[in-house]
Amino acid sequence: MRAESTFLAAYDPTAFPPVAVTVDIVVLTIRDGALHVLLIERAEHPYRGRLALPGGFVQDETLAEAARRELAEETGLRPGEAALARVHLEQLRTYGDPGRDPRMRVMSVAYLGFAPSLPDPRAGGDAATVAWVPVDDVLELAFDHDIVLADGLERARAKLEYTPLGRAFLGPEFTIGELRAVYAAVWGEQLHPGNFHRKVLSVPGFVESTGGTTSRGGERGGPRARLYRAGDATLLHPALLRPTREEQVR
Amino acid sequence: MRAESTFLAAYDPTAFPPVAVTVDIVVLTIRDGALHVLLIERAEHPYRGRLALPGGFVQDETLAEAARRELAEETGLRPGEAALARVHLEQLRTYGDPGRDPRMRVMSVAYLGFAPSLPDPRAGGDAATVAWVPVDDVLELAFDHDIVLADGLERARAKLEYTPLGRAFLGPEFTIGELRAVYAAVWGEQLHPGNFHRKVLSVPGFVESTGGTTSRGGERGGPRARLYRAGDATLLHPALLRPTREEQVR
DNA sequence: TTGAGTAATACTCACTTCGAGAAGAAGTTA
DNA sequence: TAACTTCTTCTCGAAGTGAGTATTACTCAA
Structure with a gap:
């Protein structure tokens, strides 16, 4: 497409x-x-009756605003809600191949979000069912959403390695054990408690101590755990690498 | 946006x-x-007269096809050209905020490409000037292309750390020194030759020896170098981390 | 009240990786 | 032939890692 035809076509949207x-x-x-x-x-x-990712049309707003608005609508949270503001949202990628929607050409800009514990979603004004589903149980989503979800999961797993975003799944104060549970859930593997503890505390700016502890031990015993809040790091250095990737690399 | 209205609106494009x-x-x-x-x-x-990233409208094709078609048109390479096929192209991100183009709402799906040495571009059928510009000399591009370029550079720098894509800047056979020059150019820093050599050879599947050497030493002296080709790794493990990131992390 | 079980935290130890530097060999140009 | 450049291989100490152990403080249930 040349510069001139780009220019002219842009004034005549029906040209495309x-x-x-x-x-x-x-x-x-x-x-x-x-x-x-x-x-x-x-x-x-x-795809009536099939499960799908929440989403909708972009209105007169930025893409990030559209994503947060859709999130608010689908979770039933009020736009001003504190829990909503704590959801980390980032652009994942765009899916726009012809034929991915049988009705017309649809460009879908996918966003990836990390949310702390939220109440069960209330369906929006319409009757659509909305629910949190364990990712291991997800099967045959509508459109190309299986691929979108797989891309999102891979991005999430990678992000936990070299960013402190695992914190976004937790409240403002958390224990190292809770953070380790986040990593274990996202990566799908158990982690060595002692080594994880050592690594988290050794990365500058990942977490900082609040000085407090939990008011009681764990559900099945164990001592009280120290509480931490998010530090100011935006990248983890050194990174927390997933175990056992040797085989998958090639 | 609710499921029903989504459904209806999609059949009536003029609704948006x-x-x-x-x-x-x-x-x-x-x-x-x-x-x-x-x-x-x-x-x-x-933005007449301003420099901009090459690009154009998406036609009835996938996004990746559109990117490769635009690349062929702007570089003047024939679509079947071998050099064109060796360019690595991946989706970067999508820029679609209102007002980024004064004419109408434009969603731009940005792609990032790594190209081996290519001939000087011949401008396409129109009179537009096309040229390779040193990234350090780039200043004030049209639209939001400064941001797109900055995002692309950051992605490129990160990709070199944990993928073998630095090879995409070189021909089918290359020396460790040439690969080091790629890293130095993209990261903008000199690298320790001995340590780089050791690391590249120690990462499984990054490069494999061809058994041959260059036919003469470097331009300013030095022995002949051994030649390597791309190995089969898709991820580098362990990664080649950029030096001196400690300060930038926080 | 006590005992079994659990988890937080802090070690050790062997191994790998890293940055910095040095050195030898093989090529270049002047 | 001399001066210089680069490829390649070492060495060494510092830092980081996985696996395992130990201590301590808590839980629940008998």
Whole structure:
């Protein structure tokens, strides 16, 4: 496409077939020690009755605003809600191949979200079912959402390695054990408690002590744990690498 | 946006304001030891005379196909060209905030490309100027392309750490020194030759020996170097981390 | 009240990786 | 032939890692 025709065509939108732009959101959270994703059940064709990622059309707003608005609508949280503001949202990638939606060409800008524990979602104004679903139970989503979810999970697993975003799954104060449970849930593997403890405390700016402890031990015993809050690091150095990746690399 | 209204609106594209979808490409290459990016000079308003990233409207094709087509058009390479096929292209991110293009709402899906040495670009059928520009000389691009370029550079720098994509800047056979020059150009720092050598050879699947050597030493002396080709790794483990990131992390 | 079990935290130890530096060999140009 | 450059291989101490152990403080249930 040349510069001139770009210029002219831009003033004549009908020169190109219509394209719809949506955001779809892969919001992850931890419930009962397992990684869950927010899914809706589609009430209409195509893919009626199938589960899908929440999403919708982009209005006169930025893409990030569209994603946060959709998140608020689907979780039933008020836009001003504190819990909503603590959800980390970042752009994942864009899916726009012809034919991914049978109705028309739809460009879907996918966002990835990390949420702390949220109440059960109330369905929006319509009758659509909304629920947190364990990612291991997800099967055959609508459209190309299986791929979107897989991309989101891989991004999430990688992000936990070299950013402190695992904190986004927790409240403002947390224990090292809770943080370790986040890593275990996202990565799907158990981690060595002693080594994890040592690593988290050795990375500058990952967590900082509040001075307090939990008011009681764990559910099945054990001493009280010290409480930490988020530090000011935006990257982890050194990173916390996933174990046993040797085989998968090649 | 609710499921029903989504469904209905999708059958009535006029229910939403028109959106144009383009791809813009950040193609990087190494020339004379410096990192260069392919830029065009805009022939028309807006931003007439300003440099911009090459790009254009998405037609009835996948996004990746659109990016490769634009790349071929702007570099003047034939679509079947071998050099073109060796350019690594991956999606960077999507820029779609209102107002980023004064004419209408434009969603730009940016792609990032790593190219081996290519001939000087011949401008396409139109008069637009196309050229490789050292990234350090780039200043005030059109639209939000400064941000796109900055995002692309950061992605490129990070990708070199944990993927073998630095090879994409080189030909099918290369020396460790040439690979080191790629890293130095992209990261903008000199690297310890001995340590780099050790690391590259110690990462499984990064490079494999061809058994041959260069036919003569370097331009300013030194022995002949052994030749290597790409190995089969898709991720580097352990990674080659950038030096001196301690300060930037927080 | 006590005992069994659990988890937080802090060690040790062998191994790997890293940055910095040095050195030898093999090539270049002047 | 001399001066210089670069490839390649070492060495050494510092730092980081996985696996395991130990101590202590808590839980629940008998």
